[in-house]
Amino acid sequence: KAAGEGSKAGLSDSLNPEKSLTMKKAILTTSDSGHCTAEEAFASEDESEESSSLSTEGEDSENEEVTRKKIPESSQVVSGQKLGLENLINETSDVEDLLREEESYKEENKFPTETSGALKWKEDLSRKAAEAFLRQQQATPNLRKLIYGTVTEDNE
Amino acid sequence: MATQAHSLSYAGCNFLRQRLVLSTLSGRPVKIRKIRARDDNPGLRDFEASFIRLLDKITNGSRIEINQTGTTLYYQPGLLYGGSVEHDCSVLRSIGYYLESLLCLAPFMKHPLRIVLRGVTNDQTDPSVDVLKATALPLLKQFGIDGESFELKIVRRGMPPGGGGEVFFSCPVRKVLKPIQLTDPGKIKRIRGMAYSVRVSPQMANRIVDSARSILNKFIPDIYIYTDHMKGVNSGKSPGFGLSLVAETTNGTFLSAELASNPPGQGTAVLPEDLGRNCARLLLEEIYRGGCVDSTNQSLALLLMTLGQQDVSKVLLGPLSPYTIEFLRHLKSFFQIMFKIETRPCGEELKGGDKVLMTCVGIGFSNLSKTLK
Structure with missing residues (x-):
């Protein structure tokens, strides 16, 4: 049973990044100020994917950022904006992930496995x-x- | 009405009545090009020419220009005058074709309209005078158009192709229309009908009634289908028979269906039993579609909502007919009115097809031509 639950948790974890990704996409699309180009959108998508996969390893993500800074950009202003946006997204996503983990943890505590079937609709x-x-x-x-x-x- | 607005231009012969009626009400001239331009027989048909002549009769100061071939029409509307008018309608279409437009225009005349229309009262394409009498008049009453002089009477019946029918229509004028809030159609409480036969055996009508009742009796006990057999000079020039059915709901909504026999020499002969049964099924279909206004009068209701006082009007309709959809587009171009359209899926309570809730604020149209007394 425990193993099953573990796999479930794993599944939900693996599902969560996807969700956060789509949410971030939504945020990006809504928060564009009008001069967001397709190129930029793609870059940020890549970034969010990487951040989600590397969210557990903080050092690597930092390295990533450093290397990113070194990449020559066409215009400084745009890159600055982008970085600010990325940082913001990273922070929010981290917070969201934390929140999500907490929620799932609480739920498991509240509803023991015996009654989980009865209260499944509440999830x-x-x-x-x-x-x-x-x-x-x-x-x-x-x-x-x-x-x-x-x-x-x-x-x- | 007399203001000179820039004209709207359209191409094609479709929705000619809609365009001319809305043009008359809004005072905006219309130019219609390419009327059957590629047809073997180009230009306006007889029934359309007759309709334009009718518009000319009930208005004062209209300017109508038609080119040599009849493929281009320019119409600059005048004031709606009304009064006592007679008109011989083309027998290609029924009187319903003309009456539908008159129902839109009549409340806004200078003098109350009293008109005698001659032609075909019942045919297979247009709503018959019976159906308009049973559905459109109660609808107009909802908007506050009422009174003793408000009547529609079939003096003589005429079937295609000969025609020879006669109808009398009189309508009072109103300065403003009341806004409506029709969102609950209620339940069907009774079904009424009219089985008519002219220049055939009077037994035909009885056979129609029996077969229609055989289907409807299963659903509701309160059914009464009148038989109307007109004789002599009142029976027109051609033989035929038919049935119109109207279902009334507890909240005063009228849903209708009708069928008429094939004109002699066109198609196969129709058995009255089949006609009765099929008409009953059509009524069931109409009840399934539902709404507070039946599908023949959707556009009339929407027009009167648009022309109402500056107040919110709501109406629940069944699935919108293609004619209504085009009418909504025309309302937008002539009156700059866009409806709020919400789909209401059929839930537990609302049985039948999906409903559409139409909401709009009237433009505050007032009848400027009405004289103060």
Whole structure:
């Protein structure tokens, strides 16, 4: 049983970075100030992947940053901005990971394995709600857009 | 209405009535090009020309220019005048084709409209006068258009291809329309119908009633289908029969379905039993689609919501018909009104197809041509 749980925990851990990655992507897309190019977006994606894989080893990630600084950039301003952004993301992701770990830890403590089946629906309620919302959004066609065309996208 | 706005231009013969009606109400001229330009028989058809003549009769000061081939139409609307009018409609389309547009325009006349329309009362393409009488008039009443003079009467019935029917329509004028809040259609409480037959055996109508009841009796006990057999000069020039059914809900919504027999010489002969059964099924389909306004009157309801006072109007509709969708686009280009459209999936309570909740704020249209008394 313990082994099973361990594997489960491993699974959830392996799932988490992916989630954080997508979240970071979302953050990036929302926080772009208008002069974010495709190139930049790609770079930051790479960065986030690396950071997630190397989050356990702090020294390596530092080295990475150093080497990154050495890479010649086309414009200093852009790289500066990017670095600031990266640092911010790293911090937030670390905090999020910590929070997540704490949550999962608490849940395991609260609901012992005997009653976990009965209270399974309570797990990840917010995630389920988010998924249901997205599913609903994708399933129902946006009639306004179908009728009035692309004009509404500009307005909204 | 008399303001000179820049004209809108369209291409193609589709939605001619919508464009001309909205042009008249908004006061914006329209130019329609390429009307059946690539057709073997190009230009406006007889029934469209008849419709334009009707518009000319009920307005004052309209300017209509049609080119030699009839492929280009320029329409500069005048003021809606109304009064007593007579019009001979083309027999290619039924009176419903003309009446649908008159229902949109009649509340905004200078003088109450009293019009006699002659032609085909029931055919297979347009909503018949029976259905409009049973569904569109109660809808207009919701908007505050009511009174003793508000009536639609079938004097004579006429079936295609000969026609020979006659209809009298009179409508009071209103300065402003009331906003509506129709979000709960309620449950079906009764079904009424009209089985008509002209220049065929009166037994046809009874056979239609029996077959339609055989399906509807399973669902609700309160069904009454009238039979209407017109004789002599009131029966028009061509034989035919048909059925129109209307389901009324507890909240005053009317949902309708209808079928008419094939005109003589076109297609195979229709058995009255089949017609009755199929019409009953069409009514069930319409009830499944549901909403507070049935699918023939969706655009009328949306137009009157747009032209209402500056207040929020809401209406729950069944699936939008293609005609309604195009009408919404036209409303946007003529009145700059965009509806809020929310889909309401059929849940536990709302049975039937998906519903759409349409919300808008009226533009505060007021009938400037109405004289103060």
